Structures are given as structure tokens and as C-alpha cells.
Amino acid sequence: MKTTSKWLLEILLVLLALLFMSPIYLMLVNSFKNRAELYENALALPSSFSFQYYTRAMEKMSYWTAFGNSLFVTVISVVIVVLLASMTAWMLVRTDNRLSKIIFMILVSTMLIPFQTLMMPLMQVMDWVRTSLHIPMLNTHGGLIYMNVGFHASMAVFLYHGFMKSVPIALEEAATLDGCGKFGVFWRIVFPMLTTITITVAILDVIAIWNDYLLPSLTLSDKGLRTIPLSTFYFFGEFTIVWNLAMAGLVLTIVPVVIFYFFAQKYIVKGIAAGAVK
Amino acid sequence: MMSKRNNRLWFAVFTVPLLFVFTTVVIVPFVIGIGYSFVSWDGIPANPKIFVGFDNYAGLFRDDRFLSSSWHTVEFTLLALISVNLLGLVLSLLVTSKLRTSNAARTLFFMPNLIGGLILGYIWQFIFTDALKLVGQQTGMESLFFNWLLNPQFALYAMVIVFTWQMAGYTMIIYIAGIQGIPDDLIEAAKVDGANLWHRLTRIIFPLLMPAFTICLFLTLSGAFKIYDVNLSLTNGGPGNATELFAMNIFNEIFGYGHYGLGQAKAIVFFLIVAVLTLTQVVITKRREVQM
Numbered sequence: 001m002k003t004t005s006k007w008l009l010e011i012l013l014v015l016l017a018l019l020f021m022s023p024i025y026l027m028l029v030n031s032f033k034n035r036a037e038l039y040e041n042a043l044a045l046p047s048s049f050s051f052q053y054y055t056r057a058m059e060k061m062s063y064w065t066a067f068g069n070s071l072f073v074t075v076i077s078v079v080i081v082v083l084l085a086s087m088t089a090w091m092l093v094r095t096d097n098r099l100s101k102i103i104f105m106i107l108v109s110t111m112l113i114p115f116q117t118l119m120m121p122l123m124q125v126m127d128w129v130r131t132s133l134h135i136p137m138l139n140t141h142g143g144l145i146y147m148n149v150g151f152h153a154s155m156a157v158f159l160y161h162g163f164m165k166s167v168p169i170a171l172e173e174a175a176t177l178d179g180c181g182k183f184g185v186f187w188r189i190v191f192p193m194l195t196t197i198t199i200t201v202a203i204l205d206v207i208a209i210w211n212d213y214l215l216p217s218l219t220l221s222d223k224g225l226r227t228i229p230l231s232t233f234y235f236f237g238e239f240t241i242v243w244n245l246a247m248a249g250l251v252l253t254i255v256p257v258v259i260f261y262f263f264a265q266k267y268i269v270k271g272i273a274a275g276a277v278k
Numbered sequence: 279m280m281s282k283r284n285n286r287l288w289f290a291v292f293t294v295p296l297l298f299v300f301t302t303v304v305i306v307p308f309v310i311g312i313g314y315s316f317v318s319w320d321g322i323p324a325n326p327k328i329f330v331g332f333d334n335y336a337g338l339f340r341d342d343r344f345l346s347s348s349w350h351t352v353e354f355t356l357l358a359l360i361s362v363n364l365l366g367l368v369l370s371l372l373v374t375s376k377l378r379t380s381n382a383a384r385t386l387f388f389m390p391n392l393i394g395g396l397i398l399g400y401i402w403q404f405i406f407t408d409a410l411k412l413v414g415q416q417t418g419m420e421s422l423f424f425n426w427l428l429n430p431q432f433a434l435y436a437m438v439i440v441f442t443w444q445m446a447g448y449t450m451i452i453y454i455a456g457i458q459g460i461p462d463d464l465i466e467a468a469k470v471d472g473a474n475l476w477h478r479l480t481r482i483i484f485p486l487l488m489p490a491f492t493i494c495l496f497l498t499l500s501g502a503f504k505i506y507d508v509n510l511s512l513t514n515g516g517p518g519n520a521t522e523l524f525a526m527n528i529f530n531e532i533f534g535y536g537h538y539g540l541g542q543a544k545a546i547v548f549f550l551i552v553a554v555l556t557l558t559q560v561v562i563t564k565r566r567e568v569q570m
Contacts, residue, residue, distance in 0.1 A: 006377070009372060009375055009377060010377045010378060010379060012372065013372045013373070013377055013379055013380070013383050014379055014383070016369070016372070016383070016387075017379070017382070017383045017386050017387070020386055020387055020390070020443070021386055023401050023402060023405055023443070024401075026401075026404070026405060026409055027401050027404070030404070039408075041412065042408055042409045042412050043409065043412065043413070084295050084296035084299070085296060087292040087293070087295075087296070088292060088293045088296045088297070090292065091288070091289050091292040091293050092293065095285070095289055103293070103297065106305075107300070110304050110305070110308070112549070112552060112553045112556060112557075113304065113308060113549055113552075114504050114525070114545075114548055114549060114552050115504075116504070116506070116525050116528045116529065116545050116548055117308065117311060117545040117546060117548060117549040118303075118304065118307045118308060118311060119529075119532075119545075120311065120314065120532050120533075120538060120541065120542055120545070121306075121307035121308070121310045121311035121314055121542070122303065122307040124307075124310070124314075125302065125306055125307055125310070127323075146299060146303070147303050149296075149299050149303075150299045150300050150302065150303025150304055151303060151304070153296050153299065153300045153304075154300065154304070157296070182288045182291075182292070186292075207392055210394070211392075211393070211394030211395070211396070211397075211507075212394075213394065213395075213396045213507050213510075214506060214507070229394055229396050229397070232396060232397060232400070233396060233511075236400050236511070243404055243408065246400070246404070247404065250397055250400055250401055253397055254393055254397065257392050257393055258389070258392075260392075261389060261392050265385065268392070269388065269451055272391075272448065272451050272452075273451050273452060273454075273455045
């Protein structure tokens with residue numbers, strides 16, 4: 001009785017897992033089929049494995065350029081968010097006055113603002129900066145990184161702020177007495193103790209920024225600057241009916257994410273759980 | 279005195295860089311966005327911005343496309359809320375019942391969440407247009423297996439399915455953390471006292487999972503209400519405008535039709551609804567949480 005129900009649950013779980021993976025299966029098998037084969041039976045395995053659609057998709061979507069752009073924008077944005085947010089959160093926690101509280105409240109309450117509420121006025125502001133101050137905020141990776149930092153700042157400060165209470169203040173005081181300056185105290189003593197939450201912040205932001213479509217689509221117009229979601233969008237618009245080519249392109253965009261997931265799975269799952277609970 | 283001034287200086291050195299970026303990217307656009315919602319403007323810098331007071335807001339109630347978009351967004355959000363949390367809960371209960379395949383299954387269930395919404399939508403566009411049609415032809419069940427994206431109602435269900443595929447694994451992770459926080463001896467004691475599976479679930483596990491419910495409902499509610507990427511890549515609002523949800527309606531109003539003022543008024547209303555919804559939801563569920 002006990003074992004039968006256990007086996008039933010086991011079978012149910014396997015079936016659910018297979019069902020969950022069926023879209024991935026469909027995408028994979030059809031990326032290898034030619035047109036006739038695909039329309040004859042989209043569910044069957046391909047009769048031969050040829051990577052011709054992959055090489056063509058890679059070329060059509062300028063895969064390596066887009067990959068490099070995504071990597072550059074994501075890494076730099078996340079590094080800046082981590083540095084600035086941890087510094088800010090530390091000061092806000094260690095300076096117990098009204099100003100700190102007000103700044104923190106403003107940061108937290110703006111987390112409710114949807115992107116759609118800000119996108120049009122943001123583009124006007126950045127356009128004004130571009131024309132009046134001659135700082136190229138639009139159609140540059142630098143501008144995109146700047147805006148990424150602005151959008152992810154409040155969440156990161158919030159996470160660091162919550163974690164900072166578990167960092168013992170005694171160590172900092174001892175270091176200050178030993179003649180360590182503010183920068184020294186922060187980078188040598190405090191920041192290393194924040195590693196757990198730094199990983200959470202970094203993972204949440206890597207996922208969000210890597211997959212972001214809307215902000216890059218508004219700011220970047222040059223073909224050579226496109227990130228992976230952007231180049232997928234244009235590629236798919238062009239080859240929507242050519243399913244085998246389109247599927248090969250999609251597989252290519254997913255590969256980096258899957259590799260990242262399998263290497264950092266433990267941290268990702270922990271980070272997601274920790275980030276959500278806060 | 280000297281050290282006080284010094285402290286202020288250090289405070290500025292540590293906080294101003296972030297606050298400056300944050301202010302220019304979030305605060306300033308938010309404030310001037312409120313201003314834009316009171317003007318009529320087509321987005322061309324040379325053309326005048328004409329002050330129209332509350333006309334843009336009043337116009338929302340006469341905008342049929344906007345009203346039906348709001349209704350579809352509500353419908354989508356409710357369906358998504360139920361299906362994501364139901365599936366996430368079932369998956370978490372299965373995965374934590376010490377089965378052989380638990381770990382592998384957990385890994386697979388969570389994976390879709392890491393793939394961006396835009397790409398998820400494209401994968402499923404293929405499934406709903408061609409794969410489903412083929413299944414229908416082969417099984418003869420063409421009343422269920424057809425191109426869902428051409429039918430207004432089924433296109434919305436298609437979005438619910440894709441969103442569930444994306445989010446169920448995410449809520450599963452949070453429910454798992456909640457379940458693992460329940461002490462084993464509590465469950466064992468209930469078993470000894472003769473509580474069956476249903477009673478253990480409804481009397482012990484669910485009440486103790488209330489914090490996890492709060493988080494998951496909050497995340498799915500705001501995620502579903504603000505959905506854009508999946509909407510764009512799966513249906514692009516079609517057929518007709520049947521699946522043009524809130525966020526897409528705002529985008530199209532501003533950048534598609536060039537109604538900058540009206541679109542920004544919609545965006546402000548969007549913000550107010552998101553704020554009220556999420557705050558109410560958190561307050562209600564927090565009140566029902568059980569303290570251990």
C-alpha cells in the first residue's frame with residue numbers, strides 16, 4: 001500500500017517533468033529538420049542531424065556580436081550595482097538619522113513603479129541630456145548600463161540593507177581604532193562579510209538584465225549594439241515562417257542560460273529563494 | 279565638530295553616486311511623467327505640448343480599446359494567479375515527498391524561469407500554431423488541438439499557459455523553502471493522532487505556508503499584471519486587439535499611435551493600480567499568517 005502510492009507519485013512526477021520539457025524537445029528536434037520533414041511530423045525525431053540551420057541562424061542574427069554585447073552590458077551593470085548598492089546600504093544602516101530613513105523609504109517605495117510608467121519620460125530626459133549636455137546616453141552601451149544601474153539600484157539596496165543587520169559592528173569599531181579609514185573598513189572588513197547577499201543580488205540582476213528586452217529596444221538602434229533578446233526579436237520577425245531556422249536561433253539563445261544554470265544552480269535556487277523572501 | 283563634518287562628507291561619498299543615478303533614471307522621469315499626463319503631445323519635439331488638464335484621464339473611460347484591454351488583463355491575471363500557484367504548490371509537494379527523481383525534476387521545473395519571456399513566447403508560438411494543429415490532425419481532436427493564437431479566447435489561455443510554464447517553477451522554489459521550514463515531528467505527531475493526508479495539508483501545512491503564499495501571490499500578481507514580453511512575442515496583441523494587455527496598450531498608445539499625453543495618463547493609472555493591488559494583497563495575506 002505504502003510503496004504503491006509512492007510509485008504512483010514517482011510516475012506522476014516523471015510525467016509532469018516530461019510534459020514540462022516537451023517545448024524544449026519540440027524546439028530541439030525541429031531545429032534539425034528540413035521544411036518537408038517538419039511539416040510532415042513536427043513531433044518526430046529528425047532523420048538526420050545537420051547543423052546547417054544553426055550556422056545560418058548564427059550568421060543571420062550576428063550571434064557572437066549579440067552575445068558579446070549582452071555579456072558586456074550585463075557584467076558591467078551588475079558590477080556597478082553591487083558596488084554602489086552595498087556602499088549605500090552600509091552608510092544608510094550605520095548612520096542612524098532621519099535622512100537615512102527618508103532615503104531608504106523613497107528607494108523602497110519606488111520599487112512598485114512599473115517600467116511602463118517611466119519609459120516615455122525617461123527617454124525624454126535622456127534625449128535632453130544627449131542634445132543639451134552632449135552626453136551620449138541613447139544608442140550607446142554606456143547609456144544602457146547607466147539606466148540598468150538606476151533601475152536595479154533600489155532592490156539591491158533593499159537586499160543589502162536587510163542583510164547588514166547581521167554584520168557585527170564591533171569589528172568595524174576595532175578597525176577604526178586601529179586607524180583604518182572608511183574605505184578601508186568597508187572594503188576590507190564589511191564587503192567580504194556580505195558575500196552571501198552579494199551572490200543573491202548578482203544572480204537576480206544577471207538574470208533580469210540578460211533577459212531584458214524593452215529597455216534595450218528603446219535605447220539601442222544600431223544593429224551592431226544589439227543584445228541577444230533584441231537580435232532574437234529582429235531575427236524572429238524576419239524568419240517567422242521558416243520554423244527550422246527560427247528554432248535553431250532560439251536554441252542558440254538558450255544555450256548560454258542553460259550553461260549558466262547548470263554551473264550556478266545551487267546559488268541560483270538559493271538566491272531566488274532569499275531574494276523573494278525579503 | 280570636525281568629525282561630524284567628516285562623517286557627512288563620507289556619507290555623501292558612499293551614497294551620492296547611487297542616489298544620483300537613481301534620481302535621474304527613476305525619480306525625475308516619474309515626476310515629469312505626471313506632468314506629461316496633463317498635456318496633449320505627439321512626441322515630436324518641435325510640436326507644442328498643449329495643457330489639457332484632466333482630459334487625458336477623462337478620455338480613458340471613453341477609450342473602448344483601453345477598457346477591453348483592462349478587462350483582459352484582469353481575466354489573465356486571475357487565471358494566471360490560480361494556475362501558477364496551484365501548479366507550483368503541487369510541484370513543491372511532489373518534490374519534497376522524498377522521491378527518487380525529486381532533484382532532477384526540481385532542476386527541470388525551474389529552468390523555464392531563467393529563459394527570458396520574449397524567447398519563451400517565441401518557442402510557444404511554434405507550438406500553438408503548428409505543433410498543436412498537427413496533433414489535432416493526427417488524433418482527430420481538432421476541436422481542442424488547433425491554432426490557439428487565432429482564437430481570441432484561446433489566445434488568452436495560451437498566454438496563461440506560457441506564463442504558468444515560466445512562473446510555476448519559481449513559486450515552487452518558494453513553497454519548497456516554506457515546506458522545509460515545517461518541523462517533521464509536527465507532521466509525524468499529526469499522523470500518530472490519525473490525521474489523514476487531507477487534514478495534514480489543510481490543518482497543518484497550508485496554515486504554516488501562509489508566508490510563502492503571501493510572497494508567491496505578490497510575485498505572480500504583479501508579474502501577471504505587468505506582463506509585456508510574452509505578450510509581444512506570443513500574440514503581439516492579436517488576433518485583432520483581443521490579447522493586447524495593459525502594458526502593451528500603454529506602449530502602443532505612446533510609441534505606436536503617438537499619443538504621448540494620453541499614453542502617459544494610462545501609465546500613471548497603471549502605476550496607481552499596481553500600487554493599490556500589491557499593497558492591499560500584502561496587507562490581507564500578512565494578517566492571515568500564523569505565527570509559530
